[in-house]
Amino acid sequence: MFDSGLGGLSVLREIRKREPHEKLLYLADHAHCPYGTRTLVEVRSFAMQITRWLCAEGAKLIAIACNTASAAALHTLRETYPDTPFVGMEPAVKTAVGSTITGTVGVLATEATIKGKLFSNLLDRFADDATVLTQACPGLVELVEKENYDPRQARALIKRYAQPLLDLGADTLVLGCTHYSFLKTEFQDIAGPNIAIIDPAPAVADQVTRVLTDKSLRSKIKLEENPNLIMVCTTDSNQAGRLSRQAKSLLGESVQLQVVKLK
Numbered sequence: 001m002f003d004s005g006l007g008g009l010s011v012l013r014e015i016r017k018r019e020p021h022e023k024l025l026y027l028a029d030h031a032h033c034p035y036g037t038r039t040l041v042e043v044r045s046f047a048m049q050i051t052r053w054l055c056a057e058g059a060k061l062i063a064i065a066c067n068t069a070s071a072a073a074l075h076t077l078r079e080t081y082p083d084t085p086f087v088g089m090e091p092a093v094k095t096a097v098g099s100t101i102t103g104t105v106g107v108l109a110t111e112a113t114i115k116g117k118l119f120s121n122l123l124d125r126f127a128d129d130a131t132v133l134t135q136a137c138p139g140l141v142e143l144v145e146k147e148n149y150d151p152r153q154a155r156a157l158i159k160r161y162a163q164p165l166l167d168l169g170a171d172t173l174v175l176g177c178t179h180y181s182f183l184k185t186e187f188q189d190i191a192g193p194n195i196a197i198i199d200p201a202p203a204v205a206d207q208v209t210r211v212l213t214d215k216s217l218r219s220k221i222k223l224e225e226n227p228n229l230i231m232v233c234t235t236d237s238n239q240a241g242r243l244s245r246q247a248k249s250l251l252g253e254s255v256q257l258q259v260v261k262l263k
Contacts, residue, residue, distance in 0.1 A: 005179065009251070015209075027234070028234045044076055067110065068112045072112065091113065097132070099198075103169075104130065107132060111136040114134045140179060140180060173198065230251065233259065235262060243257065
């Protein structure tokens with residue numbers, strides 16, 4: 001699995017619940033974080049480097065736990081590595097359109113995700129007669145990446161980005177970035193109890209299980225025979241200590257940590 005930073009750990013947590021016997025290798029590309037402000041060409045290049053490394057490490061399935069990287073690189077990666085199954089992230093437009101009552105849905109994501117072809121295809125396939133509003137959220141990824149962020153600053157940013165969508169009648173908000181999953185409670189508090197907040201992480205984890213099952217790739221090793229199941233890596237040595245602490249806090253268990261240098 002990979003993401004620009006720690007956001008994808010929200011997906012790893014869901015996969016861990018469903019696949020407790022699988023060995024999970026997670027790479028946070030902190031050297032290039034955040035992805036959302038970069039061009040799609042840059043992000044695609046980073047994703048190719050990371051995938052080469054993951055394949056060299058023996059990955060049997062790669063989950064792109066990042067909406068921006070999925071938008072920039074998923075199609076290219078599948079073409080380049082046809083024998084490797086990929087599970088990507090995409091804003092949950094289909095789910096949101098299926099559940100909205102007002103007919104108006106808000107998608108909060110990075111600028112790169114919103115501008116990507118993957119998102120455009122989602123709208124073409126699933127928007128139907130619904131109105132899908134989009135809102136880029138600069139600053140949220142950087143805030144979540146801080147070990148101890150100011151909750152008042154988080155609420156102020158969320159209100160700035162979510163309120164215009166709510167004012168236009170959105171009754172469903174899609175969290176289109178894995179980092180935003182860590183702020184789901186804040187989004188709900190600001191939006192109110194009658195607004196649905198959709199986090200795609202559980203659906204992505206379900207898809208990982210489906211692919212592992214369909215391709216007969218699920219691990220047959222018992223948990224007690226393979227205790228060191230989670231390896232968390234970063235491309236920035238300065239972030240190693242923080243990442244280790246945050247991963248342990250989020251996942252509720254210790255993880256192995258490694259600093260890697262991509263080529």
